[in-house]
Amino acid sequence: MVELADVLADYEAESAVLDGILAALPAEDWSRPTPAPGWNIGHQLGHLAWTDEVASDAATAAIGDPAAFATWTRALQTGSVSIDSAAAELAALPPQELLERWREGRRRLAASLVAVAPGGKLPWFGPPMSATSMATARIMETWAHGQDIVDALGTSREPTDRLRHIAHLAVRTRDFSFKLNKLTPPEAEFRVELEGPSGVLWTWGPTDAVERVSGPAEDFCLLATRRRHRDELAVTAQGPNAETWLDIVQAFAGPPGEGRKPGTSRLGSGPAA
Numbered sequence: 001m002v003e004l005a006d007v008l009a010d011y012e013a014e015s016a017v018l019d020g021i022l023a024a025l026p027a028e029d030w031s032r033p034t035p036a037p038g039w040n041i042g043h044q045l046g047h048l049a050w051t052d053e054v055a056s057d058a059a060t061a062a063i064g065d066p067a068a069f070a071t072w073t074r075a076l077q078t079g080s081v082s083i084d085s086a087a088a089e090l091a092a093l094p095p096q097e098l099l100e101r102w103r104e105g106r107r108r109l110a111a112s113l114v115a116v117a118p119g120g121k122l123p124w125f126g127p128p129m130s131a132t133s134m135a136t137a138r139i140m141e142t143w144a145h146g147q148d149i150v151d152a153l154g155t156s157r158e159p160t161d162r163l164r165h166i167a168h169l170a171v172r173t174r175d176f177s178f179k180l181n182k183l184t185p186p187e188a189e190f191r192v193e194l195e196g197p198s199g200v201l202w203t204w205g206p207t208d209a210v211e212r213v214s215g216p217a218e219d220f221c222l223l224a225t226r227r228r229h230r231d232e233l234a235v236t237a238q239g240p241n242a243e244t245w246l247d248i249v250q251a252f253a254g255p256p257g258e259g260r261k262p263g264t265s266r267l268g269s270g271p272a273a
Contacts, residue, residue, distance in 0.1 A: 007135040008110050010162045014139050015106055017157055018146040022099055025153075030095045034152040035227075035260060039087065041152055044145045045098055046090030047083065051141060052105035055134055058122040059112035062131075069123045076125070109138065126253035140166045140251050144225035151227075159197040159218040167194055167217055170224035170251040171204045180256060181248045186211070186241040194220050211239030213246065224251040229262045 022045065030042045039047075054072050061069035075081035090098055113131040121128035129137070143166060150157055171192050175185035191209035194202045194217040202217060213220075215235035222228040223235055223246065230246055237243045250256055 002132060004113065004132045004135060007132055007139070007165065008113065010165060011135050011139045011142065012106065012110070013160075014142050014146075014162050018142060018149065019099070019103070021146075021149065021153070021155070021157075022095075025095070027095050029153070030091075032152045034148040036148055038084070039148070040091065041149050042091030042093075042095065042098065043087040044148050045102055046093075047087040048142060048145050049090050049098065049102040049105050050083075050086040052102065052109045052138065055122075055138060056105065056109040056112045058124055059109065059116055059131065059134065062116050062120045062122045063112075066123075073123075073125075110135075124253070136165045136169055137252075140169055140225065143221070144227060144252070147222070147225070147227045161196050161198050161200070163217045163221050164196060164202055166221040166224065166251055167192075167202060168204070170220070170249055173251065174245060174249070177245065177248045177250050177256075180250070183244070183248070188241075190239075190242050190245070211237070211242040213237050213242050221251070224249045226250060226252075226256070226259045229260050231262050 022041075025041070031040050033040050034044055036044070054069070057068040057072060061067075072081070090101070093101070113135055116122065116131040119130075121130060122134055124134075139162060143162070146157070174190070178185040188211065189205040189209055191205040191207065191212040192203065193212070193214045195215070196202050196217045213235065215233070219228070219233040219235050223230055223233055235246060237246045248256065
């Protein structure tokens with residue numbers, strides 16, 4: 001059983017890595033384009049800041065204030081706010097102000113999640129989720145959008161075992177990926193074996209499963225967050241359904257989008273971070 005406190009600690013650790021990169025970034029570099037079409041570094045952090053704030057309001061709704069999250073739902077449904085427009089609005093802030101807003105949003109979100117009663121469910125744009133699942137999703141988003149930022153800068157991050165959260169999220173939402181692509185989920189479980197950055201083998205599913213997926217955990221997470229094309233990664237599948245899954249796997253809610261084309265992810269040039 002994963003404890004919320006442990007997931008929140010990993011969420012802050014993952015955020016701190018990105019925070020350190022951005023805190024040292026000259027103001028003029030915040031306008032660098034990232035692999036996401038139309039989004040620069042400021043848009044990437046604006047998106048993270050905005051979704052942290054929305055997630056905090058979802059947690060507030062779960063502890064007795066339904067109107068907190070309903071406001072965002074209505075805004076998205078009516079088109080008065082979109083993900084792109086929210087990111088663009090925050091990207092227009094001075095970099096230091098945006099950085100501080102993201103930091104404050106992280107603190108508020110962590111406090112809100114801790115206040116959710118055990119077993120409580122947070123409303124969301126997809127199915128409702130627990131506080132622990134929300135914290136896991138925030139790790140995934142922070143790492144994925146952080147990948148866009150380091151790709152724009154031509155830098156890299158040292159992979160850590162925090163990737164297990166992202167891999168677990170992708171495995172747990174396997175059937176969601178199939179349904180999202182209008183495919184019938186396979187009845188049988190897959191065996192998933194991933195080598196974590198520390199060298200430990202992470203496994204899901206029965207050992208005698210016919211269909212299997214294996215490879216480095218970082219590669220699997222890059223695939224599941226649509227940050228690299230499958231052809232660039234050392235993730236392999238055994239079995240037709242597993243093959244299909246690697247083409248559609250995603251660890252995030254919402255439409256899958258087109259994904260990255262080979263060779264389009266690394267935009268910048270510079271030393272490793």
